Amino acid sequence: MTGVPLPGASPPEQTAVDVVVIGAGLAGLAAATELEAAGCRVQVVEALGRVGGRTASHHRYGQALDAGGGYLGVRHVRVRELAGRFGLALTPTAAPGANLFDLGAGPVRSDAHRPAFNALAVGDALDRLDELAAGVPPADPGTAPDATELDRLTVAAWARREFPHPDARLLIDLLVRQMLAADPAEVGMLHLLFYLASGGGVHYLTAFAGGAQQDRFAGGAHQLAERMAAALARPVRLGSPVTDLHAEQPAPGGTRPATGSIRVVGPQLSVRCARVVVAVPPGPTARIRLRLPGVRRPPGPARTRGATVKLHVIYDRPFWADHGLSGWVTAGAGPLRYVVDDSAGRDGLGVLVGFVTGPDARAYGRLPGAARRTAVLDRLVTWFGPAARRPLALLERDWQVEPTVEGCYAAVPEPGWWTGVGPPWQVPGR
Secondary structure, three states: OOOOOOOOOOOOOEEEOOEEEEOOOHHHHHHHHHHHHOOOOEEEEOOOOOOOOOOOEEEEOOEEEEOOOOEEOOOOHHHHHHHHHOOOOEEEOOOOOEEEEEOOOOEEEEEOOEOOOOHHHHHHHHHHHHHHHOOOOOOOHHHOOOHHHHHHOEHHHHHHHHOOOHHHHHHHHHHHHHHHOOOHHHOEHHHHHHHHHHHOOHHHHHOOOOOOOOEEEOOOOHHHHHHHHHHOOOOOEOOOOOOEEEEOOOOOOOOOOOOOOEEEEEOOEEEEEOEEEEOOOHHHHHOOEEEOOOOOOOOOOOEEEOOEEEEEEEEOOOHHHHHOEEEEEEEOOOOOOEEEEOOOOOOOOEEEEEEEEHHHHHHHHOOOHHHHHHHHHHHHHHHHOHHHHOOOEEEEEEHHHOOOOOOOOOEEEOOOHHHHOOOHHHOOOO
């Protein structure tokens, strides 16, 4: 299930506003909120029958479980400000106990006294990543030292070149699959460094307590989008995909529209405006026909889509805690490589969240439902024992098949894109 949808789409009608925002995810709704505060008349349009974009929730056993994006840390200043403005509470995510690492020789308990990796090799790799990321300007990665070389070099090739120790290479492999939901052989090194520089560094991005996953929304992240949408002066028009943006033409015998007037058109949509904000991923953006004089389509990245299937496995209690385990697992082989505990604030239920990413997700998505369930439960039994075989529910959300999202966590440019093509703000005239 997703969050409760807002009222359905309206029939096509001729309306006029100052700004049309295409996409009712968090970015589009935040833009609309700020534009309205500045005095603009705004219409948000959304192809799906709900708001929220990559945020959505399952509802089971009285709980809202984030099927999409849900975590936020202290550096998510804007989202935390919006949560406070709209009265949304946060819940800490930290779970006590030892973590498990299954890197090929069976599960190993790891805590502060027993690291799973060679400390020197891993420390060197993490320091090197942060050192290189510090030299990448997030607003203009192409100006970083050695940008062209780093952009063309895949993360996998860079790791092989730089680190003889297998633990260092394995750690980098796991980080890319976890953070970008992609294969390190598909990701350019410059893009990884851009991501690290933008997000606060590898330590912050991978941490729960004190890191980017420190908190979650107590009632599900979808609430933020729903409350922002409900506060807008004009209801979001759902089920309204945009097919065309073109310059407004005068009606026969009518007066010429104002300079810069744009018509936003779709099967259920016809809106005139002065400005358009496009807040959807590169794939859906590329499918909009653009016919505006003097305006060229910004080149979306040739990309490997981030691929993610997010799982929730619900038990009557967090039984793994009886054995001193945190519920967090990192594995060196798929399909399920990452598991975290999501039981805090769940009225005694035990909830494990799993992530199937990158090529693992693409292969997993092709399996029949029974085979997917078996693959997940077999892994959990290996890590947590026979009790893991009997969940109350196993829920999954495959973001690869969402037509207006096209994968998670985001689009990933192919190696060479940043310096070969680059984003529109880097190229004069765009």
